[in-house]
C-alpha cells in the first residue's frame with residue numbers, strides 16, 4: 213500500500229501484509245561455530261534426508277510429468293564417498309537419523325554399498341530408505357545385510373488399475389512382492405507404507421489400507437498432497453486431510469487410540485485400533501503444519517543442502533566437498549545453512565511461492 217507523508221512517498225504495509233510477516237524477515241545473527249546443529253529459532257536438527265538420484269522409474273501424477281524431467285548430469289551427482297564424508301560430519305554435528313530417498317533411490321547402482329558405508333558411522337541411530345518398492349525384491353537381502361534399519365514403501369492403491377493410473381506404471385504386483393521381501397528381515401523395522409492423500413482418489417481404499425495395516429503389521433500413513441508436483445496440478449481443494457481419513461476409518465472401526473510416547477518431532481500422528489492390532493498414521497503438513505517441531509534438513513542428489521522442503525535458497529555443499537575444504541570448513545557450511553532454516557512453509561497463505569524444484573528433484 214503506498215501513501216504520502218508530506219512530500220515523501222512511503223510504503224505502508226496493510227494489516228494483512230503485517231500478519232504475514234514472519235521472523236524469517238529478521239536478521240538471525242551470527243551462527244554458532246561450535247555445538248550441535250541448531251537453527252536460529254532453537255530447533256535442534258537431527259534428521260537428514262539424502263537424495264541419491266533425481267531419476268525415477270515411476271511417473272506418479274502428484275510428483276513427475278509423464279515424460280519425466282531433464283535428469284541431472286552424472287558429474288553433478290555426489291559420489292558415495294562424498295555422501296559418506298558429508299554424513300559423517302553431519303552425524304558429528306548431531307544428526308541421528310539418515311533417510312535415503314530420491315527420485316527412486318533403488319535405481320542408483322549399488323545402493324547397498326552406500327548403505328554399508330553409512331551404517332558404519334559411529335553415532336548414527338537410524339538408517340532408512342524411502343522407495344517406490346519396484347526394485348525391492350531384488351535388493352532386499354543386500355540392503356538388510358548392509359545395515360538398513362527402517363523402510364518406507366510408497367503405495368497409493370491396492371488395485372492394479374488404480375495403481376497404474378496414479379504411478380503410470382503397471383507394477384503393483386512387484387511392489388507388493390518387494391514389501392514381502394523386505395519384511396522377511398526383522399532387522400528392518402518398522403516397515404511403513406506411505407500413501408499420498410488426494411481428494412477424489414484416496415477415499416475408496418482407505419478401509420482396505422486400514423485392513424492391510426491390521427493384517428500385516430505394516431504402519432500405513434497417509435500424507436497430505438503438497439504443492440511439489442512438477443505438473444503443478446495441485447489445488448487446495450485436492451487435499452484430503454488426515455482428519456477426514458481418520459473419520460472414515462473410525463466410522464468402520466470405532467475410535468482410534470493415539471499412540472503415546474512418540475518423538476515430538478515425528479511427522480506422523482500415530483494411532484492404533486481399539487483392540488491394539490495395527491497402526492495407522494497421518495502426516496498433515498498442510499492442515500496441521502509441524503514446522504515448529506521440524507528437525508529435518510535435506511541434501512539433493514547434486515549436493516545442495518535445503519533446510520525446508522519449500523526453501524527458495526540452497527547451500528552448495530558439493531562445491532565445498534569438491535574444494536580443498538577440510539571437515540571443519542564443511543561443518544561450518546552446514547552450521548551456517550542450518551542456522552538460517554526457514555521458520556515455516558507458507559502453503560495456504562498469500563506469501564506462498566512454489567519452489568523451483570519439485571519433489572523428485574528434492575528428495576521427499
Ligand code: SAM
Nearest residue numbers: 275314315316342343344366406437438571576
Ligand atoms: N521414489 C521414492 C518413493 O516414491 O517412495 C522416494 C522419493 S518420493 C519423492 C518420496 C515421497 O514423497 C513418497 O512417499 C511420495 O509419495 C511423496 N510425494 C511425492 N510427491 C508428493 C506431493 N506432491 N505431496 C506429498 N507427497 C509427495
Ligand code: SF4
Nearest residue numbers: 268270272275315344
Ligand atoms: Fe518417482 Fe517417488 Fe516421485 Fe513417484 S513419488 S514419481 S516413485 S520419485
